[in-house]
Amino acid sequence: MRLATALALCLLATPTLAQPRSGYDDSGPQVRAMQDDDTANPAFLWVQQGETLWSTPAGTAQKSCADCHGPATTLRGAAARYPTYDLTRRRPLALAQRINACRTDHPAAPALPPESDALLGLTAYVALQSRGLPLAVDPTGPNAPFVEAGKTFFTTRQGQLNMSCANCHEDRAGHRLGGALIPEGHANGYPEYRLEWQKIGSFPRRLRACLTGVRAEPLPPDSPEATSLELYLAVRARGLKVETPAVRP
Amino acid sequence: MLSRRLLLAGATLLPLAPGHASATPADVAAAIQALTKGAPLHPGRVKLDIPLLVENGNAVAMTVAVADPLPPAERVLSLHVFAQANPLPNVIHAFFGPRSAAPRLSTRIRLATSQTVIAVAACADGTFWTDNIELLVTLAACIDEI
Amino acid sequence: MARPLINIPKRVKRGDAFEIRVLISHPMESGQRRDEVGKVVPRDIINSFFCTYGGEEVFRAELFPAISANPYFAFSARAVETGLITLSWTDDQGVSGFETVEITVE
Numbered sequence: 001m002r003l004a005t006a007l008a009l010c011l012l013a014t015p016t017l018a019q020p021r022s023g024y025d026d027s028g029p030q031v032r033a034m035q036d037d038d039t040a041n042p043a044f045l046w047v048q049q050g051e052t053l054w055s056t057p058a059g060t061a062q063k064s065c066a067d068c069h070g071p072a073t074t075l076r077g078a079a080a081r082y083p084t085y086d087l088t089r090r091r092p093l094a095l096a097q098r099i100n101a102c103r104t105d106h107p108a109a110p111a112l113p114p115e116s117d118a119l120l121g122l123t124a125y126v127a128l129q130s131r132g133l134p135l136a137v138d139p140t141g142p143n144a145p146f147v148e149a150g151k152t153f154f155t156t157r158q159g160q161l162n163m164s165c166a167n168c169h170e171d172r173a174g175h176r177l178g179g180a181l182i183p184e185g186h187a188n189g190y191p192e193y194r195l196e197w198q199k200i201g202s203f204p205r206r207l208r209a210c211l212t213g214v215r216a217e218p219l220p221p222d223s224p225e226a227t228s229l230e231l232y233l234a235v236r237a238r239g240l241k242v243e244t245p246a247v248r249p
Numbered sequence: 250m251l252s253r254r255l256l257l258a259g260a261t262l263l264p265l266a267p268g269h270a271s272a273t274p275a276d277v278a279a280a281i282q283a284l285t286k287g288a289p290l291h292p293g294r295v296k297l298d299i300p301l302l303v304e305n306g307n308a309v310a311m312t313v314a315v316a317d318p319l320p321p322a323e324r325v326l327s328l329h330v331f332a333q334a335n336p337l338p339n340v341i342h343a344f345f346g347p348r349s350a351a352p353r354l355s356t357r358i359r360l361a362t363s364q365t366v367i368a369v370a371a372c373a374d375g376t377f378w379t380d381n382i383e384l385l386v387t388l389a390a391c392i393d394e395i
Numbered sequence: 396m397a398r399p400l401i402n403i404p405k406r407v408k409r410g411d412a413f414e415i416r417v418l419i420s421h422p423m424e425s426g427q428r429r430d431e432v433g434k435v436v437p438r439d440i441i442n443s444f445f446c447t448y449g450g451e452e453v454f455r456a457e458l459f460p461a462i463s464a465n466p467y468f469a470f471s472a473r474a475v476e477t478g479l480i481t482l483s484w485t486d487d488q489g490v491s492g493f494e495t496v497e498i499t500v501e
Contacts, residue, residue: 028304039402042465045420049397117397179387180304195307198422198464249305308463332461336427340461343470346452350412350471354456357463359425 017170020237023183023248026174031195035247043124043193043245046117046200050125053118059109065122068106072129079130080242083231085142091224092146092231096123096191096202114221120200124191127244134241135188137234150232153225159216165229180249186237187230189246200245203230271361272338277331280338281369284329285377294319294378295328295370303386306360313343313368314353315378325352327371334364360386399494401482406499407474415446415453416469417482419492425460441466441486448498449478474500 024032034041055066069075082095093101096119100111112119139147154165168177169185176182190203197205204226208218219226281290298312315325330340345352352370360366367381402416419441426438440460446453453472472480477500485491 028300028302030300030310031304033310034308039400039416040418040467040469042418042420042467044400045397045418045465048400121397195305198307335461336425337459337461339459341459342457344452344455346447346454348448348451348453348472348475350473353471354454355467355469357467359461359463 017184017236020186020240021173021184022186022188022240022243024189024243024246026181026183027247027249031247031249034193035189035243041193041245041247043191043200043247046121046191047124047128047245048121049117050121050123053122054125057107058103059107061107063107065102072125075126076129077133077136079127079244080133080136081138083227083234084137085146092143092227094203094227094230095127096120097222097227099123099126115202115205120191120202123202124200124245127191127242130242131244132241134239135234135237137231137238139235143231146228147232147235149225150228150230151236153229154232154236159211159214161214163214165210185233186240187233188237188240189243189248191244192246192248194248196249271334271336272332274333274365276338277333277367280331281329281367284369284371288375288377290369290377290379292379294325294372295368295380297330297366297368297380297382299366299382299384301382301384303360303384306362306386306388308357309360309386310355311358311366312353312355314351315370316353319372321373323372323374323376325370325372328352328354329369329371330358331367331369332358332360332364333367335359335361340366360384362386399482399492401494401496403480403496403498405497406501409474409500411474412471413474413498414469414471415480415482416467418465418467419484420465421486423460423462423464423466427460439487441484444468444484445482446470446472447481448472449476453480474498476500 024035038044054072055064057064079095082098083092085091086093086098086101089101099119099122103109104111112122137143157164165185168182172182173184174182187203191200193200204219204221207226207229211218295313295315299309303309313328313330319325325345327342327344329342331338332340340358341356343354363385365381365383367379370378372378397420399420400418404413407413421441422439423441424436424439426435428436430436438460440458440462442458444456444458446455454470458466478498480496480498481493483491483493
């Protein structure tokens, strides 16, 4: 028991990155300019949809998010704490999963499909309320074993190319892959607009691209491994602020 | 180890390979000719503003403008932009009407590869003015197909 | 499709220039991409865009596949009179968008 506590404390006490560096700082001036201007950031097309959905009644109870939560500004700070452990489901939930859990539990509305414009818009709108706030995911308590699982995933080699996330995003962060600068791989701006995708997308979408990139089996939608990884990444990125909706190359 | 690097390097080239032809400087010259109908192209007046090093060709911020106010007889009627190595030569044709305050447009364009981008301004007195920029486009390495 | 984002000041001084910014939701499918089975994804782009103010033309553009997805335009107009600014566009499928914004000139 004491050994486990000591190990847990070791995990929490030694940050893997002395000073995390946001993907924003690794992006060129053009991309940064797009992120800084809410009138030119294409992600706001989806945020606008999310704003509409916030007040749209849904489900058998015909309730909207606003009916329980009031204005979205009341959720300021919420996104900064996600992913986090859900007592009912007994596992961590990412923000998008929490939104769907709310929808199915309360107005008994159907869950929004993963990666749908509606879910991305609503998630981005909620996360926007926490923009500028430092990430505040709790690494202790029920989250702890999932943070550990996420760290294991991050440092385990996989796929035909036999590479781990850490091989690129820690060992070679700041170096180049092809023409692109390798960022540290923080997930503090999701859902984000990627020029690559020409639309907004979630962290699991980005993760799928990384996994197929090393020729590993991509994770299914809403997989617990992806959520544990996202939880570990949020702990690893402590010090960075929520940037949703970010713009990345 | 070498094969891994080759595989990753190859991934950057694949999306450019789909077998479509690229426009050539001759295509752009023909498109400009269709616009000017043989009138000479004078360098100057119009300014094309695009970063010289483009990190991602999907959404490149571009401003094309004629900054100095001109007398009404010479006012700018339209601005035209062409790309020499995109699949197609035309990028945009912009026309400025009576309620426009200035012949200036900012937008975001796609650039397939490193190339020269050309702007042409058509003025009310029948003259044509041009500017061009030669830029480098570096593409993202891990291009996801999903 | 999602509603466009339009940024135009509500009140402008007579004679001043003011900026009009539009961000339209559209994939601007270039016709150059191929899908997972190798078939060309057909071109579908917004091909024309118009802006009028008080019935007079401010700006008009003919667009090509080189315009990025979710097209963004910023251009300027001269404040002449209180009135309606209209923004309209059409894509290759014939789907069109139309928005109006009231502007007060003092």
